Amino acid sequence: MNDRFMKISIIVMIFSTLLVSLTVQDVTAESVPEWVKNNALWYGQGDISESEFLNAIKFLIDSGIIIIEDSKINLKVMEAQVIIPNGNFDVSGSGFYKPLNLEINKNTKVTWVNDDSVPHNIQSQDELGKVTDMFNSPPLNTGDRFEYTFEEEGVYHYYCSFHPWRVGVVTVQ
Ligand SMILES: [Cu+2]
Structure with a gap:
């Protein structure tokens, strides 16, 4: 715009x-x-x-x-968060992304926050699980954040390449 x-x-x-x-x-x-x-x-x-x-x-x-x-006159910027919780790295644990499926409106800035004790990253994927270059974070240490603003409707998948069993979804309406 x-x-x-x-x-x-x-x-x-x-x-x-x-x-x-x-x-x-x-x-x-x-x-x-x-x-x-x-x-x-x-x-x-x-x-x-x-x-x-x-x-x-x-x-x-x-x-x-x-x-x-x-x-x-400030345009209202919508914001949302996904927490990477403590224990997220553990394949047998329940440390799912919070929320696992984030539902937002268009033009919302999403911030992922690593609350776990080990590094993670966020890598966008297509429906088949192949990594795409839409949103890709560097390794996030404990406390690090990664932001991406979603401008188009759709269902967006992502995962952590260090812990590929951790998959999440962002649904943009
Ligand atoms: Cu990870």
């Missing part, structure tokens, strides 16, 4: 939120001109172009109806 598109998405999001809250509370609705509301409706229906819609938003910003504080 490029920067410009991201900015437009944020503005559209802010604007829709504003409109919804105006509709619900009807507190300061009179400060938003009728033509701006119509523009939003028409944009939603595909009757006007993106630049016409953005001009309406620009008007709201210029006239101080929408106040944007840079520091408050």
Whole structure:
């Protein structure tokens, strides 16, 4: 996603939120001109172009109806963790990855944390167990972390090449 598109998405999001809250509370609705509301409706229906819609938003910003504080516009980054628990190395133990199948939404950053007493690594695999180069960590010592952000839906398999009986799954919706 490029920067410009991201900015437009944020503005559209802010604007829709504003409109919804105006509709619900009807507190300061009179400060938003009728033509701006119509523009939003028409944009939603595909009757006007993106630049016409953005001009309406620009008007709201210029006239101080929408106040944007840079520091408050942060895209929410979703995060999740997989713990490599103590005893994970033991083939006869129950030290499965926690969780064994991590379920996340797209654009979630996953961090694997090695809580075991020995090094492990994370190697992505295809459905047949062949190592792929999608996400591959170096050896992780105790306490080390490895991050990867999943951007596409799918079911992703991985394992540890030192302890190949340890396999895990990340399911991205
Ligand atoms: Cu391992």
